[in-house]
Amino acid sequence: MELTHFNENGKAKMVNVGNKSDTERIAxxxxxxxxxxxxLKRIVEGDMKKGDVLSVAQIAGIxxxxxxxxxxxxxxxxxxxxxxxxxxxxxxxxxxxIEAIVSTTGKTGVEMEALSAVxxxxxxxxxxxxxxxxDMVIDNxxxxxxxxxKSGEYSR
Numbered sequence: 001m002e003l004t005h006f007n008e009n010g011k012a013k014m015v016n017v018g019n020k021s022d023t024e025r026i027a028x029x030x031x032x033x034x035x036x037x038x039x040l041k042r043i044v045e046g047d048m049k050k051g052d053v054l055s056v057a058q059i060a061g062i063x064x065x066x067x068x069x070x071x072x073x074x075x076x077x078x079x080x081x082x083x084x085x086x087x088x089x090x091x092x093x094x095x096x097x098i099e100a101i102v103s104t105t106g107k108t109g110v111e112m113e114a115l116s117a118v119x120x121x122x123x124x125x126x127x128x129x130x131x132x133x134x135d136m137v138i139d140n141x142x143x144x145x146x147x148x149x150k151s152g153e154y155s156r
Contacts (some may be wrong), residue, residue, distance in 0.1 A: 005074050020107040025148030029114035031098045031141040033122045040094045043125075050070050050128045054087050056134040057098075057124040063086040064120025065113040072116070076108050083113070085121050098122055099144075100134050111146050 007013040011124040043053045050056075055140040062083045081103050088097040100117035102110040129136065148152045 001117050012074060014076065015108075016109040017076060020150070022106055023148040024103070024105050025109045025146070026101065026103045027109060027111040027114035027146045028144040029100050029102075029111070029118045029142065030074060030144050031118035031122045032095050032139045033098070033125050033136055034093065034095045034139060035129065035136045036133045037094050039129050040089065040091065040096070040138070041134070043096070043129065044089060044091075046070040048128055049131070053125055053128045054096075056087045057087070057121040058130060061098070061100055061117040061121030065100065065110075065117040068113045068116040072112055075112050078104050078106055078108065078110060078113065080110065080113060083117060085117060096125065109146055109149050111143050115143060 004015045005012055043050050046052055062085060065083045069075040083100065083102045086099045086101075088099075089095075090097065098121045100114045100120045100121070102114040102117060104110050104113075115132060118143055120136075122141075126136050126138060142156065143154070144156050
């Protein structure tokens, strides 16, 4: 497979997607954040000094998806048609599983937007809880699925 983000001189470039067809594209990404039992308990009970952690992280994740092209140099500015963040609490392992689903109809995919969304959501959780738990670990950031485009469907 050829890397497409380099010009003939070996320098970085943004790929020209102008000749590609518009297709419906969806990407799903996941991440985890592990923490102390007390931290998770306070998040679930809404007892964090900075506010409702998961509501803020959800908004931050969506904003992260929308701003991906501002922070990753070769990403195209994409019109996102939908973005959602879901959280699953696992009390046994003191972990929050984060999932982002991002969609568009366009010439390029939204994998980076979904990955940015889960990462920003996890970083927001860390930021809001770091005063009581600096040992949190953000982990397992990965693309789970993508549909649309010339390369077709991908499922982990």
